[in-house]
Amino acid sequence: MKPAASLQRRLGLGLTLGITLLWLLATAGAGLVVQHELDEAFDSALEETAQRILPLAVLEIVNREEPRALQHIASLQAHKEYLTYLVRDNHGNTLLQSHDADLAVFNAQPLEGFTTTSSHRLYAASALRKTVFIEVAEPLAHRHEAAWGALQAFLLPLLLLIPLSLFGTWLLVRLSLRSVLAYRRAIETRGAGDLSPIKAARLPAEINPLADAVNHLMERLRRALEAERSFTANSAHELRTPLAATLAQVQRLRREIPEGPLQERATQIEASLRELARLSEKLMQLAKAEGGGLLSETPQDLLPLLAHVVEDLRRTAGGRLHLQLPSTEAVLTTIDPDAFAILLRNLIENAMKHGASDQPIEVSLSSTALLQVVNAGPLVPPALLAQLSERFVRGPGQAEGSGLGLAIAAAIAQGVGARLLLASPAPGKTDGFAVSVQFAPA
Template sequence: MKPSSSLQKRLGLGLTLGTTLLWLAATVGAWLVVQHELNEAFDSALEETAQRILPLAVLEISNRENPREAQHVATLKMHKEYLTYLVRDAKGQILMQSHDANPKIFNQQPAEGFSTTKKYRLYAASALRQTVFIEIAEPLEHRREAAREALLALLLPLLALIPISLFGTWMFVRISLRSVLAYRRAVEARGVGDLSPIQVARLPAEINPLAEAVNHLLERLRKALETERSFTANSAHELRTPLAATLAQIQRLRHEAPEGPLRLRAAKIESALRELTRLSEKLMQLAKAEGGGLLSEAPQDLIPLLAHVVDEWNHSGGHRIELHLPTRTSVYSTIDPDAFAILLRNLIENALKYGTADQPVEVSLTDQALLRVVNGGPPVPEPVLQRLTERFVRGNSEISGSGLGLAIAKTIVQGVNARMKLISPATGRRDGFEVCVWLPLASTVEC
């Protein structure tokens, strides 16, 4: 799946790129206009120069002793001429020329008006009834250089304006999307079980209907989940009393029945009722895990809770549990004590039920509130391991059980923003099964 890109990044880059392209287009347009105006100004300068020089040249030629003799006009000091000229008669004979003029660049036969060669722009004017002509030449490179300098003057400010525009656009977009970013953070900060409406002020008009739709969806989902949890909890609670009464009657019937098929059938019914009672208890635990309220208002010390639950199991399960406490005298967590007890009971019950009977179950808690429950037994295949936290999934189908223990544990772990990992074989062993739960504390360690 292609990763999504930031709207702020797309808007910032897109607006800056669009503005830059518009600036470049405007610069090119301005440069074309400037180039046209420069050509008009240079052509006007050629025409004005010809009209100023021609009368003086005619007067100078008329006052000579030999008018047909070519004459170089001397310069006051040596310099590079951008404008060079020739004064010729109607037959093309040179009568006068500027000091740096090259006759080869001019037309062979003078003619009035503008003309252009590969390297020069020419203008010719006449006097004395087209008997005397003057032609002025200007290098086209001179005009190109002026056009390049004008273009450079237009482009140089863009080098500073582009980063300024990028920064300004980025800040403007960031400020404009501030409420959207606040909405995103509010959604990200939600816990797994938090379905309350998301309140963020001053959302854009394009986003506000989406936020309202999300709140309506959350409300519908919350009501549906509450209905489901209420039904599960109420059903499990209402079943406890008739199940207990029925179980008592079956136990009495089994004791009163004579040896034979009737007593065996009563024992099977009693076993089935006990499984149904345990399932009812599991459903009540699952309803509590999904119902929220898994975090305590004040931090709770986990060590006495852990020791109490393990002691209960050791008294009822034959002292198969080995408890390893941290070096610290107390380990505080924000998890609710009842939720922690449910989590621990399900993990221990799972380890006792599916672990090897001749190996102890190791329960440990570290200083960083890492809870580990390890039992013996053959390694669990990876495909099965990945599905063990799903509801009604059991690793060993030959052992009776509801398949809800690890699902309840996972629901509690998600509800308190903790993390759980299943490992098989257990750490440092070739067999066994291990559950690591990182409870909500500031620091964690790895298995």
């Protein structure tokens, strides 16, 4: 599944790219305006130069001994000449020219006013009743160079402004979305069983109704789950006392009646009542597993808890339980001791019921808070293995059980943020069943 795009990144990049694009468009528009203004200024300079030089050139030509003779104006010092001029008569004869003038850039015949060639911009004016003409030429490359220089003056600041605007936009968006990010963190950090309202201050007006709707939905879900858990726990608790009393009466009745069919029926009733009592106990454990109170306020050492539960179950398991503890002094987690005892007891009882009766049950705890319960026995099909942690789902064996043991263990693991894995065959073996629970070390 493609990951969702970050709103902060989307806004930051979108605003920065939008501002950059607007700046580039504004710079292009300003470049066109500058180009137009530069053309007007250069054209005015051409016209002014021609009108100032022409009277002086006419005076110099008239005072010559040979008016029709060509004369070059010498340069006072070497320099790059952007404006060159050419003075001719009405027959096209050259009378006067600047020292760097190239005749190829001028028109074959003088034309008054502005003209443009492929490489130059020219202006021509006349005097003495259009018998003397002057043309001033300017390279177009000079104009393009000036326009490009002006455009660079607009573009170069963008190299600094674009990263600054990106940082500024990102900072502004982050500050604006600070309350939304805090709301997201509040959702991410809470546990799966925490359905209390999410407190978030100063949310944007667009997000605030969504937060209210989520809180209302979580409140309705919390009430529904509490009603279900309360019903389960109360039902199991209310059944415990009458079941115990009825079981005692049946046991007393079974001892008083003589041998025969009636006593066999009493024995069957006793077995059914015992199974019902176990079911009510499992339902109470399930209600606790799916409720709150699974986490301890202070870190708990699992080593003594594990040793105590295993020692208690050895009375019914005989010598089948093999316990392996790490060499560390303590294995600390934040699980509630009662919740850990319920989880471990259900895992071991599941191994005792469904595992091979003549094979050991290996219980181990690593220094990294990895709990493993491994037993020998028939393989569990993969399709069934994926459903074993659900309620009232049992393995392929004929052993008695309610199908709630692994469901209770899975609910507790989920409530404390642990990872429960089922495997068949057991790791390193060709058969058997293994349950691994990885707790988060404190």
